[in-house]
Amino acid sequence: MLKKTAVSVLFVFAGFASSAIATPLTATEVLQQFNVVVEGSIASTSTVQGRTYAGGAVAGGQYAQKGNNLPASAYAGLTTGGSVSGVHVNGKGAVVGGSISGSIINSGDSVVRGSAANSTFNGKAYVAGATSGVNFNGGQAANTAATPAMQAAADAANSTNFAQVMDNLSQQLSLLTSTGSWVSISGNRATFNAVADATGLAVFDLTLIDTQLFGLGEFQFNLGSATAVIFNTDNSSYNISANFLGGSAHQLGSKAIWNFYNATSITTHSQFGGALLATDALLNNNQEIIGTVVVENLNQKGAILQAGFGGTLPAPAAPTQSVPEPSVLLLMALALCAMAWCVRRR
Numbered sequence: 001m002l003k004k005t006a007v008s009v010l011f012v013f014a015g016f017a018s019s020a021i022a023t024p025l026t027a028t029e030v031l032q033q034f035n036v037v038v039e040g041s042i043a044s045t046s047t048v049q050g051r052t053y054a055g056g057a058v059a060g061g062q063y064a065q066k067g068n069n070l071p072a073s074a075y076a077g078l079t080t081g082g083s084v085s086g087v088h089v090n091g092k093g094a095v096v097g098g099s100i101s102g103s104i105i106n107s108g109d110s111v112v113r114g115s116a117a118n119s120t121f122n123g124k125a126y127v128a129g130a131t132s133g134v135n136f137n138g139g140q141a142a143n144t145a146a147t148p149a150m151q152a153a154a155d156a157a158n159s160t161n162f163a164q165v166m167d168n169l170s171q172q173l174s175l176l177t178s179t180g181s182w183v184s185i186s187g188n189r190a191t192f193n194a195v196a197d198a199t200g201l202a203v204f205d206l207t208l209i210d211t212q213l214f215g216l217g218e219f220q221f222n223l224g225s226a227t228a229v230i231f232n233t234d235n236s237s238y239n240i241s242a243n244f245l246g247g248s249a250h251q252l253g254s255k256a257i258w259n260f261y262n263a264t265s266i267t268t269h270s271q272f273g274g275a276l277l278a279t280d281a282l283l284n285n286n287q288e289i290i291g292t293v294v295v296e297n298l299n300q301k302g303a304i305l306q307a308g309f310g311g312t313l314p315a316p317a318a319p320t321q322s323v324p325e326p327s328v329l330l331l332m333a334l335a336l337c338a339m340a341w342c343v344r345r346r
Contacts, residue, residue, distance in 0.1 A: 022074055022152070022159035027169035030162065031257075031275055031292050031309035033073040039163045039279065040297040041082065050306035051075055051092065053162060057082035061300060067091035067107060071308050074156040077108060093123050093149070095157040100127075109138075109150035111157075124150065166294050167279050169313070173230050174261040176314065178205040181229075185209075189218040190242070192231075199312060200227035207234045214240050221248045228311025229256040231274075236262050241269040249273025253290035253307030266295075268302075275309055 030037060035050025042054050044061025051070055052063045057080070064070060064077030068091040076095045078087065083098030093108025094100075101117045108123045115129035126141040127134070141147075144154040180195035181204045190213055194202035202223070206213060210233040219242045223229060229252070238260065244252070249271045256274030260266060263281040268289065275292040276283065283295040287302040292309060 022155040024160040025165065027165050028309070028313055030160070030165060030294075033071050033075065033308070034292060035306045036298065036304055037162050037166060037292070037294045038296070038298045039166075042298045042300065044298070044300035046300050046303050048300075048304045050304075050308075051077055051079075053079045055081045055162065057098070058084040058087055060086045062088040062090065063094075064089055064091040064108075066306055070306070074152040076110070076153040076157070079153070079157050083114060093125075093153060095153050097157075099129065109141075109147050109153065111144050111150060111154045126150065163279065166277065170259055170261045170277050170279050172314075173257065173259045173277070174232055174234075176203045176230060176232065179203045183209060183213065185212070185216070188216050189220060189245075190216050191220045191222065194221070194223045194226040194229055196224060196226040199314075200225065201230070201312070201314060202226035202228070203230045203232065205232055207232065210235050214238050214242070216242055218243050218245055219248070220245045221252065223251070223255065227255065228309075228313065229274075231256065231258045233258070233260055234262045235260075236264050238263060238266045239269075240267065240272065243270050244273050249290050250307075253305070254310040256291070257309070257311075 025033065033051060034053055036048050036052040038054045041056035042058045042061065047062040047065045049065045051073060070092060077092030078089045078094040081097040083100065084096050084103055085101045087103045089105045091107045093110040094105050096112045099114035099116065100112050100119050103119045105121045105123060110121055110123060110125040112125065112127040116127045116131045116134045118133040120135040121138055123138040124141050124146055125136055125138065126144050126146060141150065145151050179197050179202050181202045182193050183204065184191045184193065192204065196202045250273060252273035258274050258276050260278035260281060263278040266278055266281050267284040269286050271287050272289045273291060276289060277294050279294060279296060281295050282297045282299065283293065284299045285302045288305060289302065290305045291307045293304055
């Protein structure tokens with residue numbers, strides 16, 4: 001499993017010196033509070049209903065389209081580490097690590113660490129750099145402390161290492177063993193039969209059938225008593241056209257996590273349901289996705305709809321305590337003896 005180092009996205013927000021340190025989010029909180037998390041950049045011609053984070057630049061798209069009706073969070077409707085252009089944010093404002101141009105922030109307070117050009121802010125906004133052709137309809141702030149919401153969003157923006165948190169989640173989930181969940185294939189249809197453990201967690205190990213499975217045209221789901229469903233699959237490239245039958249995409253939106261833990265490229269051609277976790281992948285979505293999307297880069301052509309994860313994830317395995325080798329213990333003892341001898345000489 002190829003994973004990036006922690007150098008990732010603790011935001012190139014070098015300028016984000018805040019007056020307070022916000023509490024980093026857990027993986028579960030990320031899945032609950034965000035609709036899209038992208039470690040790199042976004043190119044979009046569509047909409048995101050919920051909250052979005054991007055470590056790099058964002059070009060095009062409409063964000064926080066549910067307006068202010070988003071899950072509780074200190075984060076803005078759109079938070080980026082790079083510059084943004086041609087975006088429309090409908091709720092909770094924006095925190096932009098670079099410059100902003102040709103954009104409309106329709107609601108909420110905003111922070112821009114670079115310059116602003118040909119843009120409109122309908123909430124209060126702080127812009128650190130030069131401005132040109134900007135409408136400050138909600139008022140121009142002198143600093144990020146202008147309102148509590150603005151300061152909270154600025155503090156939150158660089159508080160969570162999203163790449164590390166979500167990489168760790170993907171690795172943790174990939175190690176889960178099947179709970180007995182199984183897939184039957186008949187013609188062009190795959191039926192996923194979930195078997196949940198005592199906590200309501202159902203785990204599918206798809207690694208032996210994923211090449212065949214994701215080439216099929218229909219997916220059907222029998223979730224039974226499962227309240228959280230994990231699909232583990234290890235291919236590097238996916239081209240998914242399967243139809244999720246019987247409205248199951250909406251059913252899976254808040255229950256399922258598709259863990260594409262080795263993927264570098266994913267393309268979807270039909271409606272897709274469930275959180276899509278592929279932290280090393282470029283995602284091209286040509287139809288809507290219902291659930292949280294966590295990827296490396298996003299080329300968005302279909303809407304991504306809010307469906308915060310409502311299941312319970314297994315607790316991370318406790319770190320093992322390493323026991324010193326006998327040779328290490330001997331060296332430590334010798335060092336202590338040497339220190340004692342020096343003290344006695346004095």
